Amino acid sequence: NAGVTQTPKFQVLKTGQSMTLQCAQDMNHEYMSWYRQDPGMGLRLIHYSVGAGITDQGEVPNGYNVSRSTTEDFPLRLLSAAPSQTSVYFCASSYPEADEQFFGPGTRLTVL
Amino acid sequence: SQKIEQNSEALNIQEGKTATLTCNYTNYSPAYLQWYRQDPGRGPVFLLLIRENEKEKRKERLKVTFDTTLKQSLFHITASQPADSATYLCALEGGYNKLIFGAGTRLAVHP
Numbered sequence: 001n002a003g004v005t006q007t008p009k010f011q012v013l014k015t016g017q018s019m020t021l022q023c024a025q026d027m028n029h030e031y032m033s034w035y036r037q038d039p040g041m042g043l044r045l046i047h048y049s050v051g052a053g054i055t056d057q058g059e060v061p062n063g064y065n066v067s068r069s070t071t072e073d074f075p076l077r078l079l080s081a082a083p084s085q086t087s088v089y090f091c092a093s094s095y096p097e098a099d100e101q102f103f104g105p106g107t108r109l110t111v112l
Numbered sequence: 113s114q115k116i117e118q119n120s121e122a123l124n125i126q127e128g129k130t131a132t133l134t135c136n137y138t139n140y141s142p143a144y145l146q147w148y149r150q151d152p153g154r155g156p157v158f159l160l161l162i163r164e165n166e167k168e169k170r171k172e173r174l175k176v177t178f179d180t181t182l183k184q185s186l187f188h189i190t191a192s193q194p195a196d197s198a199t200y201l202c203a204l205e206g207g208y209n210k211l212i213f214g215a216g217t218r219l220a221v222h223p
Contacts, residue, residue, distance in 0.1 A: 004155075031209045042116065042201070042213035043156070050208055058210065090155050094209050100146070101211065103155030 001026050004104035006091050012110045013081040021076040021107050023091030031094045032074040033058070033101070034066065036087040043090060049074055050096070081111045114139045116214035118202055124220045125192055133187040133217045135202030141180045142204040147187050150199045150216065159200075160187075192221045 007022045025032065030051045035043040035058075045058030049068040063085060065077040074093075078085060088108050092101040115138040125131050135145070144163045148156035162169045162178045162185065169176045175188040189196050199218045203211040 033210070035213075040120070040215055042215045043203075043211075044213075045206075045210055048208065048210060056208075092155075096209065099161045100158035101209070103157070105155050106153075 003027065004091055004093055004102050006089075006104035006107050008107060009105065010108050012112065013078075014112055015082060017081050019078050019081065021078075021089055021091075021109070023074045023076065023104060024072050025074075025091075025093040025102070026072065027093060027102065028071060029093035029102070030071065030096055031101075032068065033092045034064070034074070034076045035090045035092065036060065037090060037106075038087050046076065046089075078109075081109075083111045085109065086111045114142075114204060114206065114212050116202060116204060116212060118200075118214035119217045120215060122218040122220055124222065127193060127221055127223050129192055131189040131192045131196065131219055131221070133200050133202075133219065135185040135187065135214055137183050137204055141183065142206070144205045145176075145178055145185050146203045146205075146211065147174075147176055147185075148201040148203060150201055156201055189219075192219075194221045194223055197221050 004025045033048040034046040037043045044060050047066040049055045091104040094101040117136045146161045147159045150156045160176045162176045173190045177186045199216040201216040202214040206212045
C-alpha cells in the first residue's frame with residue numbers, strides 16, 4: 001500500500017493564480033481531511049469529507065474548494081492564491097471512528 | 113471554541129531519562145485524545161489514543177495519561193533515545209473524526 005500520497009511536494013504560485021493540490025489514498029478510508037500547518041500553530045482543518053459526494057467546511061475554509069467524486073481522491077483547489085495561503089498542506093484519511101488518521105507527506109506552498 | 117496548549121519551548125533532556133510532555137485543553141472534555149509524532153519535513157504519525165474513560169495507556173516506552181478533571185494529558189517517553197527527538201502533537205476529537213491540534217512540543221534528546 002502506498003498509503004496517503006500528495007502531489008506536488010513543492011509549489012510556488014503568484015498572487016491570483018489557481019491550482020489544485022492532489023491527495024489520494026489506497027486504504028479504502030471513508031474519511032479524508034485537508035489541514036494547513038503554519039509556524040507556531042497547530043494543524044488547522046480546512047475541509048473534510050465523510051464519504052464520496054459529501055464534504056464540509058473545517059476551521060479555515062475560505063479561499064479553498066474541495067470535491068470528493070471517488071473514495072480514493074480528495075483534491076484541494078485554491079481559486080485565487082493569496083500570500084496568506086503560504087503554508088504546508090497535509091491530507092489525511094481514516095476509517096470512521098478510527099483510532100488514527102494517516103497523513104500524507106505534505107505539500108509546501110509559497111504564494112508570492 | 114476548544115483551545116489546546118502545549119509547551120511552545122523545546123524540551124531538552126539527556127539520553128536515558130524520561131521525557132514528559134503536557135497537553136492542556138480549555139473547554140469540553142473530548143471523547144478521546146491522540147498523540148502524534150512529526151519529524152521535520154514529514155507528515156504526523158499516530159502514536160497513541162486514549163479515551164475519556166481511560167486514565168492511562170501504554171505502548172512500549174510510551175505512556176499517556178488523561179485527567180478530565182484537570183483537562184490535561186501527559187505524554188511520557190521512558191529511557192529516551194536521540195532517535196526520539198521530534199515534535200510531538202496533541203490532538204483532541206472534534207466530531208466526525210475531526211481533530212483539533214495543539215502547536216506541538218519539540219523534544220531534543222542529547223547523547
